[in-house]
Amino acid sequence: MTLLVLMMAIGNASATASISISPESHTGLSPGETFSVDVDVNSGVDQLRAARIVLEYDSGAFEVIDIREGSLFVDKVLVAPGSGDDGGGMITYGFAGEDKIFTPGSGTLISIDFQVKDTSEGVYSIGFKEATLRDKNNEHLIGKATGSSVVVGDVTDDASTPLETIDLASQTKITSSSSSSSTSFVEPQLGYTYIFGFHPADYKTIERYGVVQNEESWSQNNLKLENELVTEFEGQYLFPQGKIVSIGSNSAGYLVVVFYEPLMVDQTEMDQIYGIIDRNAQDMDIGNVPVEFGEGTISEVSEQLQELIQRVQAMNEMELEDIMNNESSLYDPIVVATAGTLPQINTEKECWQWYFQDSYAISLNMSDEIDDYLQNGVLLSTGLSPDGYFEVKINEDTDANKKSLITDIYEVMNREATNVGVSEVPVVFKLGSPDEIEDGLMSTQEEASDEAQDTGNEAKATPGFGYLPGIVSLTLAYFMRSKT
Known part of the structure; x- marks a missing residue:
């Protein structure tokens, strides 16, 4: 019995998802030298749909020379807009698989070449600010993301100090393996395409309905459905008569409906709109249509509403x-x-x-x-x-x-x-x-x-x-x- 419990524990441990930087450390580097790291992903036994990382490094000590996409997602992958190095110590990358058949993933997400700048000796860390893995149902995978260390000059790295680690889907850094996990989740950077309106800069997901479709024809049906909804919603649900400012889809397989956040949509309104979408989808033989409702602010809308507010308030004086x-x-x-x-x-x-x-x-x-x-x-x-x-x-x-x-x-x-x-x-x-x-x-x-x-x-x-x-x-x- 003891052996069985031990084997089960080992099996569960090996199934935990992880993101890590390899190698774990570089030592004895000098100014002008280059070195490379890989960001490796292992989804364990879970199917992998999407991955997103935000990597931090010391831009005063290192310069990014090159970033190469790895082989984690072999076929049909979407790269999130804005992925890359900001030149100020932050590397952001997001990937999402386009295939409807997802499998457990293990491999390199990206490889990064750095060059050491003319800087003082010391021990530097390359770690994660954010790290997220999603399964086929767009749910967060549980696990950890572990960084690495880089030693410049003749400095001894204290191997007893644990590498900087965060929980997946968390922004809380952990200094030891016993630290508690965070519940602050971060949405992955999925690709969004709109046929009406546009994506607010501060977009956030409110609710998801339905089930992601597996049929190959879904992308074509989705586009047809989007166009039908623009026509049906016009005059009552689309801004300015309604609260909807955008209609489109995302790389996770959801039809996307975006509301203007200051108008404060409620659950009843979302249920009503989903009912209309579902009815149209059933006419196309699509059941349990996947819909993501989101919200955000739009500067153009706000500026014009504020102009009207100022006019009526001036009259009220x-x-x-x-x-x-x-x-x-x-x-x-x-x-x-x-x-x-x-x-x-x-x-x-x-x-x-x-x-x-x-x-x-x-x-x-x-x-x-x-x-x-x-x-x-x-x-x-x-x-x-x-x-x-x-x-x-x-x-x-x-x-x-x-x-x-x-x-x-x-x-x-x-x-x-x-x-x-x-x-x-x-x-x-x-x-x-x-x-x-x-x-x-x-x-x-x-x-x-x-x-x-x-x-x-x-x-x-x-x-x-x-x-x-x-x-x-x-x-x-x-x-x-x-x-x-």
Whole structure:
């Protein structure tokens, strides 16, 4: 029995995954000399899908001459963007196998050639800041990553000092084999490809659904599914109407849906969107479709939302009716009435909620009644101002009683606003000439619509660039309604 337990313990120990630098040490090196190290990986008995390392070295003592990819992943491998040496003491590399059949892996991940700089004698370490191995299900493998030492000059290396070690999927360094492991996991650098939108710089995974597909046809089906979803999600789920800013896939075999982080997606929303994706996938005979939901911030989106926040907050520093005060900086001589209260907006989510959710719903719900006024020429246009209030332009030549007209129009707008949870919707009524409106507002509407359409096409053709049009123009494109 004792022998059996001992054999089992030895078997389990040998099955533990590991990453190590070989050889464990170099000694007696002089300035100008070169030396090489291998980063070796052993996944034990587990199948290996992906590996990622962040290696640290003393850039004052050593210079990287060359980095060569090893033979750990033999066929069809993706190298993570940004892999390489930063010249400042950090080497980052990520690999992911493209094949759907994964096997245990043992071999060299990368080989590195260093040159010793003209520096003082000493003992230097080459160790891991991060190290991650993933199995076929994209789960972390358990094990350790062990560094090496380099001795420059006639210095004795104390062999009793253990090599610097960290746990796989951890950023916590260990100085002895008895140290406890860390639970701070690091996502591997997988390859991401987008057909709509782009990858946020601070992207992080929220949740994964489904099971990675093994069929060879999955990559083609996935691309077809992505394109179908862009069409289906447009107008409700894609930004700015929705919270989704990117759709694509990653090298781990997941379809990827990215949300704009400040809009704070919840589990119910992810479940709903996954249901739509799963339904479309089942129409293609794909069951349990693998989907990764992630989130992140995008500077272009934030800048434009912040611009709108600043505009509405500047308006809030004054009263809406100041637009009619000829001593106010807001004074506009063509304004004949104001009603309601401007919303208090402090966050990007509140800004998005007002400009692209509530205002859109109000405009949509009142469209039938407002169209009657537009068609008979009483109103010239309605729209949402970038300053946060609705504008209604009344035909100055109309025979209708303007005071009664304003009361009736506001009653319609405020009723629809109340239905979406907004009280005292802010509205500014102006007088305008039909000739001016035809040339001015119509061209503005066409310009905004063209910009939105052109930018959307550009986004699909060039992910990550030019995806989001100016929100002010896009707001006009969504909300502007003109006499036709």
